[in-house]
Every structure is written in C-alpha cells, then in structure tokens.
Amino acid sequence: MNKRKLTIGLFGFGVVGEGIYKVLQQTPSLNAEVVKVCVRQGNKLRAAPPDLFTTDPLSLLQDPEIDVVVELIDNADDAFSIVSAALRTGKAVVSANKKMIAEHLPELLTLQKRYSNALLYEAAVCGSIPVIRNLEEYYDNDLLQSVCGIVNGSTNYILTKIITEGCSYREALAAAQELGFAESNPALDVEGRDAANKLTILLLHAYGIISHPSTILQLGITHIDDSDPVYAEEKSYQIKLIAQARRLHNGKVAAFVLPQFVTANSQLHFVADEYNGVIIESKLADKQFLYGKGAGRYPTSSAVISDLSALRYGYRYEYKKLLNGAAYEITNDYYLRIYLSCNSAEDINKGDFEWIDEWHSTHNRQVIIGLIHASVLIEAKWFHNVSVSVILMPDGIVEKELISQKRSRKNSLHMGGVH
Secondary structure: OOOOEEEEEEOOOOHHHHHHHOOOOOHHHHOOEEEEEEEOOOOOOOOOOHHHEEEHHHHHHHOOOOOOEEEEEOOOHHHHHHHHHHOOOEEEEEEEEHHHHHHHHHHHHHHHHOOOOOOOHHHHHHOOOOOHHHHHHOOOOOEEEEEEEEOHHHHHHHHHHHHHHOOOOHHHHHHHHOOOOOOOOOOHHHOOHEEEEEEEHHHEEEEEEOOOOOOOEEEOOOOOOOOOHHHHHHHEEEEEEEEEEOOOOOEEEEEEEEEEEEOOOOOHHOOOOEEEEEEEOOOOOOOEEEEOOOOOOOOOOHHHHHHHHHHOOOOOOOHHHHOOOOOOOOOEEEEEEEEEEEOOHOOOOOEEEEEEEEEOOOOOOOOEEEEEEHHHHHOOOHHHOOOOOOEEEEEEEEEEEEHHHHHHHHHHHOOOOOO
C-alpha cells in the first residue's frame, strides 16, 4: 500500500505537542508536517515560528490542505467539539484524550462510520504501550479471557513511594506533583476516574462493549490507610490500582477499577513508579505482559507518532469485536474477596458480606477479609466512606456458580449428618 504524506493541524502545544512537532521536523522519513497549531494564548513565546500559531480553531478545521488533526488538549468537552468537527470535514484524527473518548464512544463510532474517517487514539491508554492495537488486531474475543493492569502512572508512583519508602499518602502525592506525575488537582488520577476512562476504551477493543466510565465499579487510592501497607508487607504483597475486565463462565464480563494486593508471582508486582503494565490472558496464548511508561512527553509522543505512521498506510480501527454480533455485556453478578479496614465495626454493615473469612483488630483498626457480591459493594453506603479502606485480595473474583456449588456441598454435608 502506498504511503502518503500527512499535512497536520495540531491542537495544543504543551510538552507532548511540542515534542511531536520537533520529532516530525527532525525525522523527514516520517513524511508528515505540522503546518498549523491552534493554541489558547497566541502571544506566548514558543520554540517554533510565530506564524505557525493561531487561536482560531476554524483556521485548521476549514483548511482543505490539512488532512489530519492531532488533538492534544486537556479539556474533554472542547476536545470532543474539535474531533467531531474534524471528522465531519473529512479529516483523520489522532487523539490522546481518554476522558473525551471514553465519555463519547457512541457518538465517535457513529461519526467514523458516517464520514468514513479514521480516529486513532493509542496514546489515550498506557502511553507508549501498544495495547489497543494488540487487542484490536491480535486477540479474538472468543479466546480472550481477561485484560488487567496498571494503567495510571500517577497512582502507581504514589503507591510505590508508600510501600517501598514508607511515605504517607500526602508525602507521596506531593512528590508525584513535584515531578509532574500528578496534577495540582489530582482527583482524576487518585480517585480512579482516569483508570476507569481507560478501561472503558479497553472494553471496546477487547470485547466490543460500549460502556460509560460512570457505570464501572471504581475506587481509587485515597481511602488507603497507613495500616494497609503494613498488612501488605507482612504478606509480601504490593498494593496496586488495577483496572481489569474478565470474561466469566456465563459469557458476561466483570469490569472494575480497585486497589488490589498483588503477589510476587504476578508481573504487576514489579511494576514500579510511573510505569504501566498490562496482562492479556487468552485460552491459547495464556498470559502475555506489556510493560512501559504510561505517561509523559516521550511515551505519549511515541504513541501519537505511531498512529500518524499508521495513517500513512490507511490504517483505521475496524471494531470487529463490536460488529461481529458476539453481544458481550458487563455484569455485576459475581463476588469479590476483599480486605476491608475501618476505624470501628460500626462504620460498616457486616451483613453485606456473603461470608467473612477473617475478622480481627489492630491497635486502631478493624480488619475484615470476606466475600461480597459486586452489586452489594456498589450500593454499600460505607464503600465511599473515606475512613473505610477496601482492597481486593489476590485472585479476588469469585464467580456466582462457584458460590452455588459451595453452598450445595455444605447443604449435602449438613443433610448427611456432617457438621
């Protein structure tokens, strides 16, 4: 297939936008050129010719010479307006805005189909790790068992500081902010919303599921208590914020974002600092592990450049798993084995648990390890109580059918006179 030259209109000239501009200038073999950049402040001094910049989005969107729009701005609403207009005017689009993509999947799919233009967004999930392209092209979803991983570098850096250096949450967050891994307002990262956005995108390419991040069970790292890392160290666990989707025996998919204890036999145990790691499990290939930096100028720029290179060959997502009629859907009908710590037993309702395996007190915390139905956890008033810490145990998903089997065995033993 012939490679074509790309004429690019760039929205945003922050660290990533500037990095892409420089790479394209210094790498003529990529056969792509940024001819116009739209920015918010036109009079700011930048490392590029002043006549390259404009504050008028229409001067890019209505320019017939521009055939690709690269969108790299922070505001999700503005990004959606830009991407929608670009697709309508016949331009291909590359975006890194996971919030915008996750919240507008149905509209973006419709626009791509109606106007026959490509929208690529590898940089929106896990930076330099090519997880979307792998799921899109390589894994048939009848064979795909699960996708799980650390998809937010900010929270992973914070947790690494807490676990390995004994920092408090506030100290670790301040260090992440100082290094630029976390924003001055870190809520999107530390509350799990960024990971939920990325999981929403992964669900589309892994299982053909169109969802919305607000419907996904999610909890960030803000509730983790100082006593929780002590327990993790005693058990040789790491605490990681894990986004995961797993196909259950009934064919439906469990999907959630939760802090989780990770054992040393998992590749995710050793993913530290701002790095990301994703495990893809299939029936035939077993587990495969993707690892790399998930954010920052160079990892994000690498993914954007890769998408631009793919556009030169006419590449686009085919969404085969969505279109093949497999009809996968998310379910909350499964159980989770969780560790819970709280100040007082009165902070929670023990009756919410299917059963409790362990319950003990430390000098200032109550600790419960037990099984709870996912739908009950979502509705539990204490789930979002800042004084209650919830961490998923290793291999914490327990399917409903297994619980039914265990109940049946218990009843059989009871009826046979065994107590």
